[in-house]
Amino acid sequence: MAKIALITGATAGIGEACAHTFAREGYNLILTGRRMERLEALAQTLNEKYNVEIAVSSFDIRSRQQVVKSLDELPDNWKKIDVLVNNAGLSQGLDPVDKGNFDDWDTMIDTNIKGLLYVSKIVSGWMITHGSGHIINLGSIAGKDVYTNGNVYCATKHAVDALNKGMRLDLLPHGIKVTAIHPGAVETEFSEVRFKGDKERAKKVYEGFEPLLAQDIAETIWFVASRPAHVNINDLLIMPTAQANASTIFRK
Incomplete structure (x- = not known):
């Protein structure tokens, strides 16, 4: 029987x-x-290419009601989840705290912390019922370090780091693995979302060095998920070679 993620x-x-x-x-x-x-579109591509079953569920992770309703509506055979990848997250703005935007703060806190909690509560309950599972939380170098004007985003990713440790303690008696993956600079839509569609400003974030790619992180997550049952990787920080910490990047 195929596993479910x-x-x-x-x-x-x-x-x-x-x-x-x-x-x-x-x-x-x-x-x-x-x-x-x-x-x-992604489901169709994956089904055709890999011949696997795909269920899709569209909701705003910031809405507790939408999360609960959408997940509860999954058929019972889809609720035996082997791996949960808590990937949804974002950043909004890059301002000093005195100039921060309240709506940006709410969006980051509601997505990066509360959304992760809503999904984790439901899925971890299913995993406990089935006696196994693995939760993989996407953190960030911003959850280990703080950089200028990153204030609230960094705070949300520090929260993910703490929640990851707390989940591991809480779920330990149930044999459920919990892992955090903390990437440095990854060239995705991240900066474009942060700068609210300003493609030119987003592009400059990755100029002069070779950032990580989404596939680099996906392969790392797969490595973590594919370890034997007795092995758990608690915490992993992965950076581009050109990046030393949250704010130090060597650009050519």
């Missing part, structure tokens, strides 16, 4: 790359995100 934020970037990687390895997938047309 649930991937949040699967419409682009690391989430989409994870979908391809886990499908390649024979997993059936539950893909979630806000853009249904992208989810459906």
Whole structure:
């Protein structure tokens, strides 16, 4: 029987790359995100290429009601989830705290912390019922370090780091693995979303060095998920060679 992975934020970037990687390895997938047309197109591609089963569920992870309703509506045979990849997350703005935008703060906190919690609560309950599972949380170098004007985004990723440790303690008696993956600079839609569609400004973030790619992170997540049952990788920080910490990048 094929294993099942649930991937949040699967419409682009690391989430989409994870979908391809886990499908390649024979997993059936539950893909979630806000853009249904992208989810459906991705599902069709993966089904045709890898002959795996795909369920899609479109909801805003910031809405507890939408998360609960959408996940509860999954058929029972889809609820035996082996791997949860908590990938959905974003950054909004890059301002000093005194000039920060309240709406940006709410969006980051509601997505990066509360959304992760909503999904994790439901899926971890299913995993406890079935006696196994693996939760993989996407953190960031911003959860280990702080950089100028990153204030609230960094705070949300520090929260993910703490939640990852807390989940591991809470779920330990149930044999459920918990892992955090903390990437440095990855060239995805991340900066474009942060700068609210300003493609030129987003492009400059990655100039002068070779950033990580979404597939680099997806392959790392697959490595973590594919370890033997007695092995758990608690915490992994992965950086481009040109990046030393959150704010130091060597650009040619």
